[in-house]
Amino acid sequence: MASDELIVALATPPGRGAIAVVRASGPDVSVLMAGLLGRTLPSRTAVLADFLAADGEAIDQGLALYFPAPRSYTGEEMLELQGHGGVAVANRLLARCVELGARPATPGEFTQRAFLNGKMDLAQAESVADLIEATSAEAARWALRSLRGDFSQTVKALAQELVEFRVLVEGSMDFPEEGIDFMGAARAEERLGNLRHRLNRLHDSARQGAMLREGVRVVLAGRPNVGKSSLLNRLAEEEVAIVTEIPGTTRDLIRQHLQINGIPLHVVDTAGLRMTRDPVEQAGIDRARAAIATADLVLQVVDASAASVDRDAGEDLPAGLPRIRVENKLDLLGENPVAMIREGLPVVRLSAKTGAGLNLLKTAILQAVGWQAAGEGLFMARARHLAALRQAAESLEAAAGQWGRLELVAEELSSAHRALGRIVGEFTSDALLGEIFSHFCIGK
Ligand SMILES: Nc1nc2c(ncn2[C@@H]2O[C@H](COP(=O)(O)OP(=O)(O)OP(=O)(O)O)[C@@H](O)[C@H]2O)c(=O)[nH]1
Ligand SMILES: [Mg+2]
Incomplete structure (x- = not known):
């Protein structure tokens, strides 16, 4: 299903660089070759050539490659020009191709043609x-x-x-x-x-x-002052969120992208959940609840050293949401970190302050989202x-x-x-x- 339009585009990122690659695909690639190089190239062979303007002056000198159909990326006739990287040269080359009858390609158009010409199926094109x-x-x-x-x-x-x-x-x-x-x-x-x-x-x-590909949305939730922001900073290995001893420190959602074993996580720190008359804090809590509702996984943080540890069990989190209960501030109890399953719920006891138990949490997160250590399948x-x-x-x-x-x-x-x-x-x-x-x- 050959297209009747000749398309051209810069294949390398725009801007300064060592080399800029301009690619064209479609019928009439021979017209481009004649106009730009003054000759027809041998197939699939890199040739050092001058790239010529309409008046015969050289725009650039570089390597030119001609791929006859169907043995090309798109399955059509293709020409590839590897010139010097730089905005002016690349733009002049593109303009020259357009002058010779090509039109600028739309996003993904080369790959779309590869798909339409049976060079790859749709899942391959997406990859x-x-x-x-x-x-x-x-x-x-x-x-x-x-x-x-x-x-x-x-x-x-x-x-x-x-x-x-x-x-x-x-x-x-x-x-x-x-x-x-x-x-x-x-x-x-x-x-x-x-x-x-x-x-x-x-x-x-x-x-x-x-x-x-898409990453996992992990939300830190819990009452004020339990150490959510401290845990975010630990996971991110930088001071992204403000931490103070004042309950109600975090107001807005704080988003941080990080990876565990190459798995992208979109971690969101939220305002501590409690009853409040402060309209600003209430707005933060509303945002926290909205973030929780769309999470793939909630880290429900509680203060293990507080007397209210049982009351903080997170009964007000929506049921059925995958979650890990994180019992923080273990350093205050002088205990060693541990991960376990308690009444069907994964629990990790750790200290955001010292970082003890953080690896247990990372493993628990991967387990909770169903990540199996990269198998072959x-x-x-x-x-x-x-x-x-x-x-x-x-x-x-x-x-x-x-x-x-x-x-x-x-x-x-x-x-x-x-x-x-x-x-x-x-x-x-x-x-x-x-x-x-x-x-x-x-x-x-
Ligand atoms: N001893 C100890 N203190 C901690 C630990 N984690 C946090 N803290 C302290 O607890 C206080 C509150 O920590 P934050 O991280 O701000 O708690 P938060 O849950 O984000 O609080 P809000 O933003 O108010 O909801 C700070 O004084 C922290 O230094 C911990 O593991 N051990
Ligand atoms: Mg906070």
Whole structure:
């Protein structure tokens, strides 16, 4: 599906730099070569050349590379010019390409063409952006694996099996007198169970990847003066929040990004929760409650040294919210830090002041958000992928045990298949593609 438009963009960051790369893709790359280089380049060979303006004067000297279709990133004819990095030179080169008939590319347009030309599927295209945006070695590693197609292949293999299973089920429907005995209800149930199991495992791995990509929202909550801000400073390893012995110190939400073992956390420190007549403090408490409501995990901080430790059990936090109870100020009790599960709730006893027990808390946080030390099966994934996997799982769940109604089973299998197809881009709308690629950088 070759596009009829020649596009051009700066592929390197704008500004001063050693080298600036300008890329063009589409038909008429030969026109660019003739106009800019005065000749046609050999394929896939770096050639030192002058990049020429309309009057024949050199704009720059650098390396030029020609990739004939379809063996290029986009699958189209491509020209790559590696000139000297600098705003003036890059802008003149771009302007010259436009003069010769190219138009500036929109964000992600090169990758979108790669997808449309079958060079990669949608999940792979998305991982291109994920790799570029990765801020930790972990995130980059898993994005690259998705880019290479590990995630897509697993999804496609599962989708393929769904199709095969559906064909079998539909085959049985053609012989109603034999019913599901055509393949044996027990075997069918077993096969469906196996598919459901694998889909769930895939969802788990993808959820881990999504965590790595999107980060985890952790909110510090508790009564005033229990040491929430002190704990934030400890976790951040810098004095981000003001700490005083006056209850009600923190008012606004204080956000800090940090990483534990490469997992990005968005930690929010909040105003201590209590009844107050002070309108400013009340506004802070309202914000605290709003932050708590949208948290992935709440660190419910209490003062272990205070007599009110039991009353501070956080009964006013919304039920069902994943949480860790952090019993702080352990130094005042002269006790050693410890992590445990008490009545089903993870508890970490530590001291924000001395830092003792901080590692226990970090481990507990990773556990609470469901992070399993990077196994081999992690997939870089997005919220959109998780939604599709969940939908597929729901369809398979609806199919289970319905062997008396094979048309329903077939329909659910087909809807699960469609959900998986959306991940790799087999069934996608232009609106979705526009949304995905608009978040890319220009030139990618
Ligand atoms: N001994 C001891 N004191 C601590 C510890 N953590 C915090 N504190 C002290 O407790 C007081 C309150 O600490 P903050 O971190 O401001 O408490 P907070 O929960 O953020 O309080 P608000 O912002 O008012 O809600 C300060 O005087 C801290 O130095 C600890 O682990 N041990
Ligand atoms: Mg505070």
